[in-house]
Amino acid sequence: MFTGIIKDVGEIQSIDDAKFTISLSNPEIKEKIKQGASISLNGTCFTVTAFTDSNFTVEAIPETLYRTSFGKAQVGSKVNLEACLGPTDTFEGHIVQGHIDGTAVVKSIEEEGNSYIFSFTISEELSKYIVSKGSIAVDGISLTVIEAEEECFTVGIIPYTWDHTNFSSLKAGDEVNIEVDVIAKYVEKLVNKE
Known part of the structure; x- marks a missing residue:
């Protein structure tokens, strides 16, 4: 679950079929990034499949490409980043599931x-x-x-x-x-x- 409070803006560094590699700079998000972690990119919930100190990779299924703007995404596009809400995080914003309508x-x-x-x-x-x-x-x-x-x-x-x-x-x-x-x-x- 997310709250809609954006913690960083990343940039799409590469697109390989349905795999997106995103730049990362915010230390608060970096500490939550690990393989299998949920992350919101422009409101879409993705699972981190790989990561380094400066970027991470997610993969989209056909439904995600169809229903979201990621089907038309381009290298260089700016994306809003939010790590999933942890048990000790402050709840601000509103309930955001990461399931794009x-x-x-x-x-x-x-x-x-x-x-x-x-x-x-x-x-x-x-x-x-x-x-x-x-x-x-x-x-x-x-x-x-x-x-x-x-x-x-x-x-x-x-x-x-x-x-x-x-x-x-x-x-x-x-x-x-x-x-x-x-x-x-x-x-x-x-x-x-x-």
Whole structure:
């Protein structure tokens, strides 16, 4: 399990078929990296298959390549990194499983004072789970939805998030991974059972 609090931004160093090698610099994440460990890359839960002091490798299955932005990933792309939540870690953000529901596309980015407002287009299938002032994970970042409309939603990015995530490298037309709030999916299932 993750919380959506990004600890580092890595870079895809190489892609070999479905194997991705990612750069690593944050000591807090380095100490948690070992073979078999879970790690979130842009919100997608992967298993570490190999590692060194400066990078690690993960491997994607076809479903991951289809459902996430990793199917279109390129060498040099910036990725948000979060190690899995440990028993003594502080719980911040919200419950993020690392199970991507789909992708959204950056519609627009507007500077507003010292922050940025990102607008995303999203499928109707996923937009029903997104509510204003609700939680959402965008590329693994725990964010609060400012406004939710049919097939579109907005979030605000503060300077710290801008400086410490991959959001500063995004532009209109870019694809991002989305994990909607799992509680909304459970509620829907319970309501539909009755």
